[in-house]
Amino acid sequence: MDKKTKRLLGKGEIRKGIKMLAEKIDNDYEGASPVIICILKGAFVFLADLIRELKIPMKLDFISVSSYGDSSRTRGVVKILKDISIDIAGEDVIIVEDIVDTGLTLVSVHDFIKRKNPRSLKICTLLEKKVKRVKKVKIDYRGFVVPNKYVIGYGLDFGEKHRNLPEIRIMEL
Numbered sequence: 001m002d003k004k005t006k007r008l009l010g011k012g013e014i015r016k017g018i019k020m021l022a023e024k025i026d027n028d029y030e031g032a033s034p035v036i037i038c039i040l041k042g043a044f045v046f047l048a049d050l051i052r053e054l055k056i057p058m059k060l061d062f063i064s065v066s067s068y069g070d071s072s073r074t075r076g077v078v079k080i081l082k083d084i085s086i087d088i089a090g091e092d093v094i095i096v097e098d099i100v101d102t103g104l105t106l107v108s109v110h111d112f113i114k115r116k117n118p119r120s121l122k123i124c125t126l127l128e129k130k131v132k133r134v135k136k137v138k139i140d141y142r143g144f145v146v147p148n149k150y151v152i153g154y155g156l157d158f159g160e161k162h163r164n165l166p167e168i169r170i171m172e173l
């Protein structure tokens with residue numbers, strides 16, 4: 001790796017955090033069968049581990065969005081690159097995201113999904129940065145609060161690389 005990185009969350013910590021999230025979701029959705037919508041690409045590793053910890057029956061779908069310009073300078077408009085394919089009207093829906101920073105991506109996706117009239121809509125994110133928030137987001141399930149640094153690994157990229165790292169690392173930019 002050409003840039004310097006430092007470990008933030010190891011495999012064991014991530015696994016423990018995800019187990020706790022799954023337990024909460026299992027409790028909250030007892031007797032229900034929510035549709036889980038994964039925001040591509042960053043959340044796919046988290047999603048794969050989270051759903052295998054869940055005991056409730058569930059359906060799965062994917063949405064792909066791109067921010068206009070660099071995500072660190074997002075202006076709040078996201079483009080839907082791939083929409084979901086399941087009809088979620090009247091369904092309980094959970095959006096799964098990798099990391100919330102300004103909140104702009106999640107608010108856009110939340111509003112887009114909400115217009116499809118789900119019965120309920122909640123948000124689950126593995127990571128949250130609190131410093132640069134410009135949009136208020138109600139996060140229902142959160143794994144870890146992380147410092148205001150650029151993180152990679154466990155699905156998160158830098159220039160499309162490093163998504164395959166099994167742990168989460170801080171990258172010195």
Ligand code: 5GP
Pocket residue numbers: 042071072074097098099100101102103104105106149150151152156157158
């Ligand atoms: P927001 O719209 O909340 O500012 O940013 C959310 C999106 O920006 C995330 O889905 C992710 O794609 C990207 N992002 C924000 N912070 C980081 C980070 O530290 N590392 C990586 N790899 N992506 C980030």
